[in-house]
Amino acid sequence: MATQTGKMPVSRLIREQRTELxxxxxxxxxxxxxxxxxxxxxxxxxxxxxxxxxxxxxxxTTRTAAKGEVAKEEILKPNPxxxxxxxxxxxxxxxxxxVKAFADKVIAEVPKLDIVILNAGISATxxxxxxxxxxxxxxxxxxxxxxxxxxxxxKIRQSYEASSALMPTLxxxxxxxxxxxxxxxxxxxxEKMGILNAMNDKKISxxxxxxxxxxxxxxxxxxxxxxxxDANYKGDVxxxxxxxxxxxxxxxxxxxxxxxIAGTFKWIMARTAEVGSRxxxxxxxxxxxxxxxxxxxxxxxxPAVVVTSEEGQKLGVKVxxxxxxxxxxxxxRVRVFxx
Numbered sequence: 001m002a003t004q005t006g007k008m009p010v011s012r013l014i015r016e017q018r019t020e021l022x023x024x025x026x027x028x029x030x031x032x033x034x035x036x037x038x039x040x041x042x043x044x045x046x047x048x049x050x051x052x053x054x055x056x057x058x059x060x061t062t063r064t065a066a067k068g069e070v071a072k073e074e075i076l077k078p079n080p081x082x083x084x085x086x087x088x089x090x091x092x093x094x095x096x097x098x099v100k101a102f103a104d105k106v107i108a109e110v111p112k113l114d115i116v117i118l119n120a121g122i123s124a125t126x127x128x129x130x131x132x133x134x135x136x137x138x139x140x141x142x143x144x145x146x147x148x149x150x151x152x153x154x155k156i157r158q159s160y161e162a163s164s165a166l167m168p169t170l171x172x173x174x175x176x177x178x179x180x181x182x183x184x185x186x187x188x189x190x191e192k193m194g195i196l197n198a199m200n201d202k203k204i205s206x207x208x209x210x211x212x213x214x215x216x217x218x219x220x221x222x223x224x225x226x227x228x229x230d231a232n233y234k235g236d237v238x239x240x241x242x243x244x245x246x247x248x249x250x251x252x253x254x255x256x257x258x259x260x261i262a263g264t265f266k267w268i269m270a271r272t273a274e275v276g277s278r279x280x281x282x283x284x285x286x287x288x289x290x291x292x293x294x295x296x297x298x299x300x301x302x303p304a305v306v307v308t309s310e311e312g313q314k315l316g317v318k319v320x321x322x323x324x325x326x327x328x329x330x331x332x333r334v335r336v337f338x339x
Contacts, residue, residue: 006179006302006303006304006305006307006308007179007304007305008176008179008180008304013176013246013269014269016176016245016296016297017245017246017269017270017271018269019297021271021275021278021279021282021297021298022278022282022298023278024049024053024278024281024282024285025053026053026166026281026285027053027054028050028053028054028055028056028114028115028166028285029054029055029056030056031055031056031057031114031115031166032055032056032057032058032059032110032111032112032113032114032115032159033047033050033055033057033058033059033114033115033116033117033284034058034059034060034061034106034110034113034115034116034117034152035047035050035058035059035060035061035116035117035119035280036060036061036091036093036117036118036119036120036148037061037062037119037120037121038060038061038062038071038075038119039060039062039067039068039070039071040071040249041247041249041273042119042173042244042247042249042273042276042277042280043060043117043119043120043277044060044071044074044075044273045273045274045276045277046117046119046277046280046281047060047071047075047086048075048078048079048274048277049277049278049280049281050084050281051075051076051078051079051082051084051086052078052079052082053281054082054083054084055084056084056085057084057085057086057087057110058075058084058085058086058087059086059087059088059089059106059110060072060075060086060087060088060089061088061089061090061091061102061120062088062090063090063091063092064090065088065090068088068089068090069088071088072086072088089102089105089106090102091120091148093120093121093122093139093140093144093145094130094131094136094139094140094144095130095131095132096132096139096143096144096147096330099144099147099148099151100147100151100330100331102148103147103148103151103152104151106152106155107151107152107155110155112155112158112159113152113155113156113158113159113168114156114159114166114168114169115166115168115169115171115284115285116149116152116156116169116170116171117171117173117280117284118145118148118149118170118171118172118173119173119280120140120145121140121141121145121173121214122136122137122140122141123137123211124136124137124211125208127202127206133200134200135199135200135202135205135210137210137211137214138196138199138200138210138214141211141214141215141217141218142214142217142218142221142323143323143326143327145172145218145221146221146323146327147327147330147331147334149170149172149221149222149225149239150225150327150333150334150337151331151333151334152170153170153225153229153237153337156168156169156170156237157233157236157237160236160237166285166287167236167237167238167287167288168236168237168238169237169238169239169240169283169284169285169287169290170237170238170239170240171239171240171241171242171280171283171284172218172221172222172239172240172241172242173241173242173243173244173280174215174218174219174222174241174242174243174294175212175215175243175244176243176245176246176296177211177212177215178212178215178216178218178219178303178304178307179303179304180212181209181212181213181215181216181304181306182209182212182213183213183216183306184204184209185198185199185204185205185213186315188204189315189318194318194322195217195315195318195319195322196319196322196323196326199213199217216304216306216307217319217323218241219241219294219303219304219307220307220315220316220319220320221319221320221323222239222240222241222292223292223307223316224316224317224319224320225239225320225337226239226240226291226292227292228337229291230291230292235288235291238286238287238288238290238291239291239292240283240286240290240291240292240293240294240295241283241293241294241295241303242279242280242282242283242294242295242296243279243294243295243296243301244271244276244277244279244280245271245276245279245296245297246269246270246271247270247271247272247273247275247276248270248271248272248273249273249276278298279295279296279297279298282295282298283295286300294307321338324337324338
């Protein structure tokens with residue numbers, strides 16, 4: 001059990017990295033699981049677990065269909081005789097139009113969604129602006145993740161069955177780096193600019209902290225979304241955030257974490273992608289105890305103090321409202337999620 005301090009000193013990070021995580025064992029018979037960014041690393045390993053656990057359907061997303069077909073073969077290698085149907089969809093989180101097209105396609109074509117694991121994300125130190133006018137890390141990790149969450153949530157709710165042992169669940173992949181976010185953008189919360197626009201301002205947010213901040217904003221978002229679900233869906237859906245820990249993955253090779261944690265420490269302490277992905281399955285099958293919570297090392301943990309403090313709770317509401325405002329300008333369907 002991790003020390004529930006709301007902080008992540010190096011001593012805790014080392015302890016957690018050495019924690020032995022249980023191999024997922026909850027059967028997924030008859031379930032449909034969607035995993036974004038599943039062509040490599042953690043997403044691919046999570047898909048393999050779903051196949052091993054006998055999911056009826058596993059939907060994976062990649063940026064290109066070709067990468068998806070290669071990933072499909074890799075997922076099935078450990079279980080070549082599996083009866084799990086694997087489908088490949090394409091989506092580019094750097095484009096709201098692509099996200100909308102993807103979500104609409106899933107809503108139209110997929111009969112039900114029992115588990116959705118939003119794993120896709122990026123970590124980059126360069127300042128890149130998307131075609132939609134947002135800094136790319138902010139758009140991919142926060143806005144597009146939130147957009148997909150909100151568009152697919154009604155479909156996920158349709159999978160609720162009172163007799164089922166598994167709750168329909170939305171898992172948002174976040175990170176323990178949210179503990180280290182400096183969050184200087186909070187000073188703009190009460191100003192016209194707001195937090196998101198401050199995050200989108202190069203003069204304010206061009207630093208390594210932008211990745212940490214994106215993960216903090218995800219935690220804020222999922223906590224507020226959980227409140228909306230309780231009020232409007234009567235708890236029929238679980239939404240949770242999961243930290244896979246420091247892992248050998250494509251994300252780390254993009255640079256941010258490597259710049260913060262010495263390369264030697266990474267290679268000594270990092271989990272394999274398979275071990276990290278165990279957190280995904282734990283969160284996806286934990287049920288109500290994980291609802292609105294932050295999960296790490298296969299347990300519910302206390303998020304950063306800047307999330308749980310009185311100030312943090314107010315900031316969480318503000319972040320959620322700003323995300324809803326930005327996305328409502330793109331899609332009227334998002335407006336219903338306003339609190």
